[in-house]
Amino acid sequence: MKAARHYDIDALRVLTIALLLIYHIAIVFQPWALFVGFIKSDVSWESLWVPMSLLNVWRIPILFFVSGMGVYFAMRKRSWKTLIGERVQRILIPFLFGILAIAPLHIFIFQEFYGQSLNYYAHMGHLWFLGNIFVYVVCFLPIFYVLKRREGGIFKRRAVQLMSQPVGPLVIALFFMLEALLVKPQIYSLYAQTWHGFFLGALAFFFGYLLMYCGPTIWKTVGKWKWMYLLLGLVLFTLRYVYYQLEAPGYLMALESINWIFGVFGLCHQFLNKPSKLLSYASEAAYPVYIIHMVVLYLGCLWILPLPVPVYLQFVLLVVFTFVGCYAFYEFLIKRIWFLRPLFGLKFGRKRGLKSTKIISQDI
Template identity: 50%
Template sequence: MKDHRRYDIDWLRVIAIGLLLIYHVAIGVQPWGRMIGFITSEDSWSTLWIPMTMLNVWRIPLLFFVSGMGVYFAMRKRSWKSLIVERGQRILLPYVFGMFAIVPIHLWLLRHYYGMSQSYTWSPGHLWFLGNIFCYVLLLSPLLFYLKQNETTKLATWIKKTLSQPWGLLFVLAAFVAEVMLLDPVPFELYALNWHGFVLGLLAFFFGFCFVLSGELFWKMIQKWRWAFLAIAGLLYGFRIAQYGSSIPGYLLAVESLAWIFAVLAFGSKHLNKPGKALNYLSEAAYPVYILHMAFLYLGSAWLFPLAIPVQLQFFGVLGITLGGSFGTFEIIRRVGFLRPLFGLKPVKRSPESLVLAKTAS
């Protein structure tokens, strides 16, 4: 496989972060949202949770898979040391900055809205995902570099051959089922700041890397079976809805989660592997928008939820404020050189002509 860029992976990252924003806004119109630290409306839109619960079992694991895929391409022109430095600049720096400068904003808004005592509190908050990713890079990079630089060895060849066949996905499934059986997470969908989320993310990150390592045979295989993945996912989701209120075994949720993810990867690789101006813009915006969105979500919630308007208008209003505020702030960040690295953006490269002009002016 040539190491050309896969635009479908970029699109899936953008789509996954977009779904995450919608999901977080939806929590604000659920009666239990305050229990997990969200500002919530006095009215609830319970039926909205039917499609949201479908997303809940695969939205975060998909991001971990996509992150592992991205590392494969990041390793193309980097040594182990340069990869760690680059990931530290792109992931660890925004994580630390956000933990001390961004997350406290929405925590302050939460306390202010509910009349709680105010104090400065730093926390990973929604940025826990970034901390996990950086840990995975540190832990797995020796193995990943070995596989990437020795793609003709027995181990790499076996991985490629196995993952090019549908039965090879049973090894992936077995790993995720084993994780659920050993850790017994309750609920399965709670990934933040616990061992279930860490181990599940580690597995997804590693297998995401292996999927890209396996090359075109893997992508052709999942495209061939895409409708089967979708059918399995749909059937298991239907079973969950039918059993609403009952405890669903964790291993079934793991199977459903992977079926959705395989279907999304398959349809994405078939239909989204195309460049474009929209993708270029959204790919750059996705990371800062993810970092910023909770502050604007809480601001919009505090403003709109007390208003005597239908809960559906509250939902779409908060969603509009979240998107508008996050993208508007991104437009400022992308134009301010010293802010860019704090939000995971690459520094702007100055052209040779601008350097010459700068030296001339000095």
């Protein structure tokens, strides 16, 4: 039987990428921005980091969850060889291209901003996420196909039974709490190119697949209990803010993260699980926008940060510039130039890209 399409997952991917852009823009206005390789504004806006800290514990893990869900959809009608081949085209090629061309480009802009000599550095930058996803696909695919062949088995029945209870998602949280206790990350939200980010991402990717494997049961659970998960997340964030100055022990931040994630799943499933032309367009654009956004953000820093305007206005201008700039790059270059499309994770278009070949975003 054909599985129902989850428009809420498409919407969640789009919203999460949008929040990622805002998060990265907020880093520019923090006094420690240079320490994580970002251009830094001369004027800081440290209070902006409070809501960003709330976002930070779940913004990356939820993307790994969604990526695992995408593999479930992709496996419905593909052999493992076909799926690996598609992942090479859709993930590995953009990842390698990004290392050689995209990340070095925003480093050039960084060097120009600070008056440094221009030097070429091939590196992953923000595209580390794609490298992790490709590794997870290769490593977990044999397990996923075993599960697929045994859909009527006891493991699935037990998993469905567990996920039918509100405690089910909290059992998943135990694995993330254990990861934090074993790996002991110095900063929980430092995911990029760390073992903590790798293992946390692997757990989220695996459980993302497993949630879709359980069928509609999990969506009924998160829909019914979403406010409980969100309340627990808020309580844990308040505890982190009041008693730990935003950096609580890792196991508490892991528990907070999972509650936010399942609360957001429930909200999106209730309110965003419907098709629209805007969602269809944004679903295709989200991946290329993720790849190009740091270049656009740094261009905006070149022109906006020197302006003699209040810091909050600089932030607003940089948000507008980044979103509009990413849209322009996607709409007028990436989408329409046929040889650029596969370098940014899109399929080749017909007639040299003038007519777009629609992607199925849930397969990504």
